[in-house]
Amino acid sequence: MTTDLNPYRDVDLRPLRSRLAGWSGSESTLLDTAKLANLAQKLGLGHFNEADIHALWRIGLVRADVTTAQAPAHVPGLEPVQSAFEVRFIDVRKPKARPIGMPSFLPKGETAEDALTPHFHPYRIFLLHHVVRTLRISTSNTQYLLWTPGVHSVVEKQLCGLNHWTESKDFLDRFDHWNWACELAIVCEPVRWTRREFDNEDPEQLWLQEYGLKLQSQLRTLPEDAVPSIRQAFALAAAELDPNSELQTLLRLMKRFERDRIEGRIGAAMRLLDMAESIRRAVERHLSVQLPEEDEIGPRVWMVGARKVLYGTSRVFDAAPSVLRDFLGSFGLDGGVKARCYVEGQTELGALRHVLGSTSQCVVVNLSGSVVERGGRGLAFATSLAADKASGTFSFIMLDADRADVVRTLRQAASKETFHGAFLLSNPDFEMDNFAIPELNRPGFDGGSNSGEWSHEEVPEVFPRGARACRAHGAGASWRA
Template sequence: MTVSTLENVRAEVVLGSTFWRQRLLTPEELAKLAKNLGLGSFTATDITGLWKIGLLRADLVMSDEPIDFSGLSCQESINEDFKYIYCDFRRPENRPEGYGSLLQDHKDSALEGSLAFHPFRVYVLHHIKRTLKISISNMQYLRYQQGITNVIQCLQEHAQHWTSSVEFADRFDYWNQIVETAAVTEQITYRVVFRDAEPTPIGTPAADNFEHSLHAMLLTIGKSALQEMRSDLAFAAENLDENRSVHVLLRLMKWQERERLKGQLGCSMLFLAMAESIRRSSEQAFAEAWPEEDEIGPGTWIPNARKMLYGSERVFDAPKRVLRDYMAQLGLDFGIKVRCYVEGNTEFGALSHAVGSFDHIQLINLSGHVAEKRGKGLAFVESLEADKNLGIFSVVLLDGDLQDYLRILRKAADDERFHGRFFISDPDIECGNFSANELIETGIREYQKNSPNGINMALDSTKLFAEADTIKSNNDLSALFAKHGIGNLQKSESWGKALMDLAIMRPEFPAEDNRVGQKRSIVEAAELLIRMRDIKFSLSTSLERIDSHSGRVVSLAPKDN
């Protein structure tokens, strides 16, 4: 990595961005942030001490007097309260004798009270805790009390060996560089990563001089080094909290909620945000998409697995409607996943009875809703098209005698203007789903329930069944009942409920019907509506389309390469 390019951009952002400087923290504030993020108890004195010995670089040093520290670069003054402004370019010093007791006599000074740190510096504090923590087993005292001294001695020797190595200074220098790379890229990614703004399309030219400088720096650092930084951040996040699926879910939350997260989970979110800042700025610099953060930690993804799980290969850029599939899989999506359009009150009553308790289903009666009556033309297709744009399945139940509707519906299916399924009852819901005897049987039962003092059905039922072969449509059924003095049988929600009760009890056509053994389409529709809660819309649209003749979904033909 070419450090000088990073140093130049660091100086540029410090001098050029008031907002970026406002993000910086005092030693006390950085110590408090570390505690809130589960990194242990650091004090302001600890922070200034780590800065003094070079393990923790500052992002801005302010003083009324000139400072003669090797590695501090004086900049033009940007603060009326301080005459001298410095950028901290120091490198940790290799100490063959180790770093033990180096802060024994350290105390705060006026100079150290002028230090300012970017919040990302907690990443360095994470490595302080991880590599220098002295701890023993919770059970050591109970198992062997005298062994405590031996364990402490071993840990002390390990710390001595680690801090005296050349690698110790090099690693802390590298961890500070990761922080600084993420911090300068945050200047152009903050609104996307931390405020949920829409990301800029990949490959968009640099908007200003700073972006030009930043892109040049990233190109100089190179893909390999940048990917290594991101990988290290992702592994650190995973080591703090292994619930990767929770990480994805939390990163889809609104930024106000993410900012409230505390403990090691909150720290994982910050490290992943650092990795995202580097990724998004690098994608612009190199004009190419890079793996997202959950792809670069431990483990590997098989091809297309992310699309199958999340509904999109790019999770954090995907439209919210696409991610509903992921929310539904976790049981967290309580929105509409399927709209079912029915032609009349009978169908509405039948399906309300069967699926009305499921929150993911919305039933729309085309005859009963004034706004939907206009659906006989373009408005109906526009409703279906709006469903598709929102990631909602459309299921349509129509009578076969509604030729205008059918022509429009099949044309919309051919044009792929909606996605889901349609069912055609020929000629209507009654005769398309039930035998004539079943319709008579249900009609008699409904008449007796609603007209207990009516005519004696025991005498007339035989005559009704004798003329069953005359029933070819619901109109024939009504005419037959009227002929025998039953005039109140009409298409209604209660009539639909009665028919659905029969269909639920006997899902297939009976023996006297030539469709014997086939499942009734009204039952098939109800089962599909329920099952659609667990079907991923985006995956379905990528693999299937509606056949405009049958109304069923069929596999998409493979595209020519």
């Protein structure tokens, strides 16, 4: 049975591509021929220049995502789109075969495309990877040294094979398929990080919401094997460019802006895995399914439960940084915030929790006044400081300065370097300088318990209330006397 080299030729992505071509948000993404050539060289895909990219576009091996013109034009294979900008087209041409017996793919003389300017999504580097992979002519590093006449015979043999392939239907089908695969990733990319709740007054969000519904309808009509096969093609190409799978996973935990600055072939691998992720995010979001992550679909084989053992989670690219600490530690890295804050009481505890937020990795410890040792009290604090220093954890201590023994103990500990960190002594007390008299009185009378202590639910609200009171009453200096 013959394998279909262009299995999704009948899946029409033109409506989505047309919408993207007319969208103002795509302006910052598109590259001209010179910039795409520079990107390819930066990513180690080979030597390309502006003329090379333009030639690949003219013969349809690399389709453009937006083509612009100074005036309306009729060019076969280029469809006009509605746009508030200049005259725009999407490129739906099929790749052109090399004319039999001709020395070049490019036609002689001027063509209709010469009056147009092509622009490309960065994902089109996938096509450049295949141009390099399938059209390269090379010999071994030592062929010239060992047997110089052999260079000619090797090149002649490769030329014969390339001539036969590029004149065939298989060549056209394959490059048409690779262009379609790129276009699937490109139409999915805009919705990968859009917010689920939209601002009805923001035209960009409204456009993305409407576009997402169109994309959802398109995704529902795809053949069942389209998404997994295309994503796997990107992952396998990434592995071909760079085989360091665990390093790729580590780098993909970086912010996308930083990841896009990576150069060389591993940078190209990052871009291809990003294409696979764009499709996954769009499908998961709009079809409410869960797909394998990108490191699961390449050449690497995973045993059941192995990802959880290695990463600490089965979904590494959706996990919180704290969950991945063991994985980072296996590389000798520590991605956690190594800081511990010690506070004297409930007021300071509520203040820091309010400022740091619920997602902070900084540990806040309430000493409840037990700082100096008295009958064993305070011993745990000293032990904890010593443990912090031994583990390289920064200790930040925030106490009131109204107790001389506490101040003396902390200054002695700092001078002897028995802890690593810093301390802040509040003078006047933290409460007196940040809260008004009514704010201080209320918890004592109606704090929710017989002892007058604040409840856990109430503590995080104390600081914002105190901040509002400060604005109303001023700093405590005006009433402290």
